[in-house]
Amino acid sequence: MHYNFFTVIGISLLGTVISSFLAIIPALHVYNVIAIILFTFGGLSTLIPQDLLPYLFLGMISGYVVLNTITSIFLSAPDESMIFVVLPGQKMLLAGRGYEAAIITGFGSIVAGVFLFLITPIVVKFLPVIRKLLMPHLFWILGAVSVYMLQSEWPKGLERGKTGWARFFEAWRHLSVGLLTFFASGLLGFIVMTKNPLPPTRAFQGMLPMFVGLFAIPWVLTNIVSQKSIPPQYNPRSVDLGFSSVVTAMIAGGLGGLLAATFPILTAGLGGLLAGQAVASKDERVFVISQGVSKTVYYVGSFLFFFIPGAHLGKGGLVAMMRPFYIPVSPRGFYFALGALLVCLCVAFFLLLFYTRIVIKLLARISYRTISAFTLVLLLAIVYLMTGVYGLFIAAVATAIGLLPVMYGSRRVNCMGALLFPVTLNMAGYGGAFARLIGLG
């Protein structure tokens, strides 16, 4: 690592600018783009030295995590399971306060940057120890997370059934759909992890079709069929936030995100769920900031910790993609990454202010469905390019599973069964036995 800090900042900011264009395309994940860069364009090795590539991606992910706020608030319809607990961000959108929601979520990312800066010394010292202690117990911790997730569907039978039985079945519907989603995605995940029929040369993106199918395609399909329009949005001159609200959101979102950023399989969604539970009774703005903090700590933190030499704390899709190419050897590299991430988050926040106004203007002119249809085509093209026809087939099956919670009223987070189920089984040591049982061994 012989580059100076300004070169690193320059490359990171380039990443932020690239992702600022990508992040406003709904459902297009930055990891997919990075995978294309790494494996299709040979890591841009002719343009960027290999040592600087992680900083480009750090900038990309910092930009993405701030700017995808726009698509998550303005371009997604709340599904029916959320009708009574509509995420405050989308509730604010429906009340014409989408701009405010986007800004305070983005502000949550800045708060997350400060949080990461503050906790880094603690993470470096204690997290490896805590992880070592908890790893042998992780299988039952993940099992408990799964049970918690499934139980959180209950009770939801609030519809007005005519008879007692009708109401009983209505109450069970959510739980049943949750269970079906969890186990169907879990089985699909187990098959994909155990014996993915994709060619070995496509293995680096073996999970791509499944995740695009479970989360991204149902999102755009819902947008296409919902025919929902966005009410007129207001541009407030200032956003009122109290210091204590920010601190509360930082602690709740930071801890939720940190948990997801450091422990296997836990993701931003689950981190957000935990953060949301912690501040559920607070002001809706605290909730929105906590979600911004949580997702940023998860996405950026999990990649930032990858730069700590010898600690092996990084996790997530990007770390998995980078590991074959790069091993951090210098603490200097980590300090550069920390500095670069703070700069990139700030720049991305200012881009968010700018882009949000543009998107509000564009949405008044361009059909919401047109954008979603374009995204659907783009997603299918990426899946085909990266994984071929078989990948499209996996994505179609995953889409059917991903639509279940949307169409039948349960939580999308149940689709995380795709990871929780096989990984819990493998960690408990029963993965092989289960594979043999179903004839995949």
Added chain:
Amino acid sequence: MDEQQEGYCESCGRYIGAYKICPYCGAKVKERLSVKALKIFSLAFTFIGVIAVYFVARSADIKKIAISDIKEEMNYAVVCVEGVVSRAPTFSKDAQTLTFYIEDTTGSMRVSAYRKDVEALKSANKIPRMGDRVTVCGTVRVVEGTPSLIVNMPERVSIVQAPQAGFYDIEAISDSLLNKIVKVSGKVLSVKQTTGPLSVLIGSLKSSSKISMAIFKNQFTPPELNPGDTIEVVGVVTKYKEQFQIQPRDSNSIVVIGKAEVVEPASAPITQIGSINKSMVGAKVKISGKIESVKKIKNGMLINVSDGTGVIAVLVWDKTLAGVPGKELIVGGNSITAFGAVEFYKNKLELKVESGEDIQVSGEKKATTTPAEKKAEAVSIGSIDKSRIDKIVSVSGKIVKVKDIKNGKLFEVADETGSIPVVIWSKALKYVKSPELLAEGAIVSLKGKVSEYKGKLEIIVNRGEDIKLTGPGKSTKPSGTAGGVKRISEINSSMENQRVTVSGVVQSVKSISKGRVVELKDDTGTITVILWDNVWSEVSEKVTEGATLTITGKVKIYKDKLEVIPSKGADIKVTE
């Protein structure tokens, strides 16, 4: 229906998404065709799709590939690899891991299995042995371009038993047998526990050829082996430092077919020196004869003994010599009786004596003092003047300054009358017991020749035994830290081939063709540490820039630069 109304309750106007009954007012809402279609698709295709994926996966074969075909983009791919086990399996109890290496015609890779999969492999008797041809299926992991395979389907590990071992004479071992299983027999010449494996030197029964057998502790426990034992070994021929070696497949692969005869020194018959031949290597014999000459070697002496039928060198290490009664009689012309093991070293037979009591010397001649001892005159440093040039003097004093010079060290030694430079050449430093203690502040007694260099008088010390550390000294600076860890500045050319321990912070890690070059720095200096690939593969995760490490290794000089070379991963420890 007006598009604006889609997803909203017709009765109360609230947004209700895909609900059929408004959860706010209870009004029935018409379900759109597109929503109905998605509902049917999602439910039906969930079942049909998962079943279809299952059958496709079940019927798909796991692809068998060559090791060199594994690239970064195959990270996490499930593949099968066929090859020969090139490094015997090792178990790590702490990590509950089984690790071995397989090799095909294109390359080699590490294979690991964890916990329950290890148990499953054990219970299915599928732990491979050196030289076994195996097919292993598992998940590919690529870290910094280096592939490895994780076995997570023990049932997909199959062992094609290794071909029957051919019987070869040790002399016949050549490159054509590399990585092949052979059966050899021979006599155990020596058994040495190195810092790595147990090294057993086997001599051919028919010729003077030798081959070493390496047995790693964590692989299996070998039967008890002693010099002189005749053994039969089935193992894989490998190469280490360009020398052939044999790696036994397991403990059953080493069979002791003849134990060395136990002979008591007192009752042993006298063997004529002329009758000692290579076939007796490892055997214990007693000889008697006249001492022809005595030669001092590093840490011991070689006594040439003749009995009229032949001459043989008797090797006596210093520690053994200390226990020889009347050792001052070991001079040419006196008689000697020695009992020891026959060894073959550098194409010569010799007798290695292991106990001082196994040597009896008689005669009238006594060892004379060395020229240095005879002529040495104890003087004060201040009294040394030009009149003493070329004379041997003995001085005592305190080391006040140490400087590295070419081929040795320059000390400034002072007593209350003055100070004088003292040159100790590397060849002499080699024989100093703890050269690292010759640091500033140490009190020493030394003998040497007075000479003049650039108009200045100095004392030249040529022999290790002429330097004595007479006390701990009032060191201004400790010469080493606890636990035998040396300061980097203390490492010098006189320590070549010695094992030292140093501690410091990693400044840089650079790739070289067969490993990594690490620059280690402490508060006294910087030294180069070479980690060959076999060591690097074990420690790559802890050797990072900024890491504080304690490294034990052999001192080597390469292109006039000192290097420390650890031989195994365990030699590198992270310092808290």
